[in-house]
Amino acid sequence: MLTHNLGYPRIGSNRELKKACESYWAGSLTAKALLNSGENIRQQNxxxxxxxxIDLIPVNDFSFYDQVLDMSLTVGAIPDRYHDIILNKPHSELDLYFAMAxxxxxxxxxxxxxxxxKWFDTNYHYIVPEFRKDQAFKLFSSKVIAEVKEARQLGIKTKPVLIGPVSYLLLGKEKEPGFNRIDLIENLLPVYLDILGQLEENGxxxxxxDEPYLVLDLNEREKAAFQYVYNTIKKSFPSLKTMLATYFEGMGDNLPLxxxxxxxxxxxDLVRCPDQLESVLQSLPEKxxxxxxxVDGRNVWKNDFQRSMEVIRKAVNKLGEGRVMIAPSCSLLHSPCDLDLETxxxxxxxxxxxxxxxxxxxxDEVVTLKQLICSGTDAAALKxxxxNQSAVESRKVSPLIHSDQVKQRAASxxxxxAxxxxxxxxxxxKQHRFLELPSFPTTTIGSFPQTKEVRSWRAQFKKGQLTEAEYTSLLKQETERxxxxQEQVGLDVLxxxxxxxxxxVEYFGEQLEGFAFSSNGWVQSYGSRCVKPPIIYGDVSRPKPMTVVWSQYAQSLTAKIVKGMLTGPVTLLQWSFVxxxxxxxxxxxxxxxxIRDEVMDLEKAGIKIIQIDEPAIREGLPLRKADWKAYLDWAVKAFRIAAGGVRDETQIHTHMCYSEFNDIIEEIAAMDADVITIECSRSQMELLDAFAAFQYxxxxxxxxxxxxxxxxxxxAEMVGLLNxxxxVIPEKQLWVNxxxxxxxxxxxxxxxxxxEMVEAAKTLREK
Known part of the structure; x- marks a missing residue:
């Protein structure tokens, strides 16, 4: 019985990668030093x-920014606009890579x-491959081969990880009409065969x-692509052992394929879809x-060993020990690094x-499960x-978990x-009369740059080096500045x-009952951006106002409107360990x-516009369309509950970013926010098509x-985007942000x- 892992956090136990990348981008770290930092993290992992x-250890799961971007560079899927960087000799492959990102x-x-x-239904963001009708592929980067050789020098038995060719194409986007990206599979597969051949040559x-698209709804064309790819790989490399990895859901009707x-x-993935085991065991070919x-790769709770052992025994009884492997449900990229750092x-x-x-x-849980099954008398494993069982049982009965008052309020x-x-x-x-804003009103989404000084004040306050009064005074000065x-530059809503x-998310979780926190529980969101998700362990309630003091203070400084800024219920849920x-x-x-309580208190405090951000509402969508309605019903209701108590004159905003809206535009409209702000610049306003077709x-x-x-x-660039x-959208509906x-x-x-943005809005008003 083998143990293996699908991937390990790449940021480093102390976010070494974040610090190295940002120093390189700032020009204070050389390319060589950055590459050395990456090597150190890989080898430590x-x-x-x-x-x-662990018997089989992944390589090529490390990335300086994103594994999908790595694959694009590997297969030479580099958009034309970057060719000048390739040709410009002072620029390295690293510069090309970061330019794409x-x-x-x-x-x-x-x-x-x-x-x-977003990467499926996670808070991880990936760089979307871009494809043309005549897209050519070639082996451009040998990163995976280099990492195999690097690991071999350390005596590591490796299992290289590649995004499967079909999923790679489906993760991308057609950048011109007249073709389907899956049609490129014949162009792409030879590059994969080249990579696999080199891997086999290197022992x-x-x-x-990884073919996560196998847990989604597939059409016949896509299914045929899977058949073509894996039959060709087997024919080309009959001795190479291929592991097809699915995760985040069950295979459902794709199982026969x-x-x-x-x-x-x-x-x-037996965490997200435990019910699929029986059908898989019945259908699995003989060898x-x-x-x-x-072991849950996306959450932080201890594994229930007794339950897992029952599953393993069922598989062993059916297939024998030699055909059973144990692993986390998915890559541990989505988990914090090390609980031992929480002191x-x-x-x-x-x-x-x-x-x-x-x-x-x-x-350790993966290895312990193997020990319990294969050598049930191992004293350390039995301990x-x-x-483990003591912890699992204590959590069920802990008085920290349940609040009758919270449960009763939700039930009523x-x-x-809503x-x-x-x-x-x-x-x-009513709002137009009450707010008196110009056409094309300008605003920002909420936060402004948090400088090293601001972060140092917070660190000093937490260490007791600044009193609460001193810390508050510094923050007030920054807020007034x-x-x-904003007044000077001419923004309309501040x-x-x-x-x-x-x-x-963390800021609100710290003030809500039922949330716990870690000191070093960082996970990667995108690139060098790391977040430290709260841990929702019990019933949730708000003991006191969370944002009112700061919103009131800011509003007292100006005659212009200052938005109250909140994170919405679905995002607080999605971006926490639940x-x-x-x-x-x-x-x-x-x-x-x-959040409803906070919204009502902000309104009472004189805040005229309240933004309830829900960037994660699309992310939380189940991967199978058959399951969408049940989720959307409660997700939309949760937002409406949060926003539903205010007067007509109070304007409710929401914000969503890096999402495809076409399939859920009706539900977005059903949220009934007065203003929605969305990411559109990278897609050159393509995301607005859904809103236009729906007549939002x-x-x-x-x-x-x-x-x-x-x-x-x-x-001029911004004016072009607004034009x-x-x-597609009536100009009376448009904001600028x-x-x-x-x-x-x-x-x-x-x-x-x-x-530049404010001037762009003025240009449109003049026209």
Whole structure:
């Protein structure tokens, strides 16, 4: 019985990769030093897995930015606009790579970044491959081969990980009409065969091909592509052991297709879809092994060993030990690195910590499960089993978990609680008179750059080096400075900058009952952006107002309108590690009631516009369309509960980013936000097509400035985007704003970009 892992966190236990990349981008770290940092993280990760006892250790799961972008570079899917960077000798492959991810604006070159969107239903963002009708592929980067050789020098038995060719194409986007990207499979497959041939030449025994699209709805064309690819691979490399990895859902009606493919092992996610085991065991070909994804790669709760052992025994009884493998459910990319780093009991209580497992601990769970099955008398494994079951049982009965008051309030919700007092048409007229905003009103999404000084104040305050009064005084000065700057630049609706907030989810979770936190529980969101998700362990409620003081203070400084800024219930849920002992819908409704209380208090405090951000609502959509309605019903209801109590004159905004809206536009409209702001600049306003086709009735702010790139767009560029927006959306509905919050950007680029944005809005008003 083999153990293996599908992937390990690439950021480093202390976010070493984030710090190295950002230093390189800032020009304070050389390319060689950055590459050395990546090598150190990779090797540390391999040794952690080797020391844990993992039999097959992944390579090529490490990335400086994103694994899908890595694959695009590997197969030479490089859009034409980057060719000048390739030809410009001072630029390295690293510069090309980061230009594709972040854009490039220096040395006389100015190119935009590639699009970015969510990785299935996670909060991880990937760089979307771009394809043309005549797209050619070639082996451009030998990263995977180099990492195999690197690991071999350390004595690591590797299992290279590649995004499977069919899923890679489906993850991409056609950049011109007249073809379907799946038609490119014949052009792409020879490059994969080249890679596999080199891997085999380098002594690789197992290769993991990730094909997560096998858990989605597929058409006949896509199914035929899978048959073509895997039959060709088997014919070309009969001795190479291929593991086909699926995750995030069950295969459903794709199971007959999968079991017909000539592969050596099939990985299935038994956390997200435990019910698929029986049908897979019945259908699995005689010599194919099964990889049981039993340890949750996306959440932090300890594995229930007793339950997992029952599953393993069922598979062993059917197939024999030699055909059963044990693994996490998916890559541990989505897990924090190491629970052992959580040493501050004031931040993470020992009882709650006893219920948890991070990536390093999950490796131990995988190996322990093997030991319990293969050598049931192993004393160390039996001790771990006893400790595990004690933790699992203690969590079920802990008084920290349940609140009768919270449960009763959620149960007493009435239908009227999920509706505004009047229709949008009525509200709109009242709001226009009440707010007195110009056409094409300008605003930002919420946060402004958090400089090193701001972050240092927070760190000093937490360490007791600043008193609360001193810390508050500094934040007030920063808030006033940013209010004055917004007035000066000419923005119409201001924000207070959110300098008191560490993260748009963590900040609220820290003030809600039922949430716990970690000191070092970082996970990658995109590129160098890491987040530290809260841990929802119990019933959720709001003991006191969370944002009112800062919103009131900012509003007191100016005659202009200052938005109140909140994170919505679905996003607070999606971007946390959520308790798994009750339906997510129940937890979400508890959060919605807490946010409703905050919305009502903001209105009472004189805040005229309240933004409730829901960037994760599309992300939470189930992967199978048959399951969409049930989710959307409670997700939309949760937002409406949060927003539904205010007067008609109070304008409710929401924000969504990096999502495809076409399939859920009706539900977005049903949220009934007065204004929605969305990411649009990377897609050149393509995302607006869904709103136009639906004739979306409410107001829209299509982002005209990509905040995930350091490049500063010109006024003319933004006017061009807004003119595109005007072609499909009535101009009376349009707002002007960036794609997202500006927390991670620098002040110099922010000032320039927002000044250009305001001038773009003025240009449109003059016309």
């Amino acid at each position: 391999w040794l952690i897995q080797k020391n844990a006892g 972040r854009g490039h604006q220096k040395n006389g070159l100015d190119v935009t970044a590639m699009e970015m969107t 690789v025994e197992w290769v993991q091909l 999968v079991t017909s493919l000539p592969i050596c092992a099939l990985h299935i 194919t092994s099964i990889s049981l994804g039993l 501050d009991e004031k931040i993470l209580a020992p009882e709650i910590k006893s219920w948890l497992a991070f990536a390093k601990q999950k490796l 771990k089993l006893a400790l 919700l009435a239908a009227k609680d 509706h505004r007092m009047s229709s949008f048409a009525v509200r709109k007229e 940013v209010i004055r700057w 924000v207070h900058g959110e300098f008191e907030r560490n993260d748009m 308790r798994n002992d009750q339906p997510r819908s129940k937890t979400c409704m508890q959060i919605a009631l807490a 009735p409410n107001e829209i702010g299509p982002g005209v400035y990509d905040i995930h790139s350091p490049r500063v767009p010109t006024q 595109k927006a005007k072609e 960036p794609d997202c919050g500006l927390k991670t950007r620098g002040w110099e680029e922010t000032r320039k970009a927002l000044a």
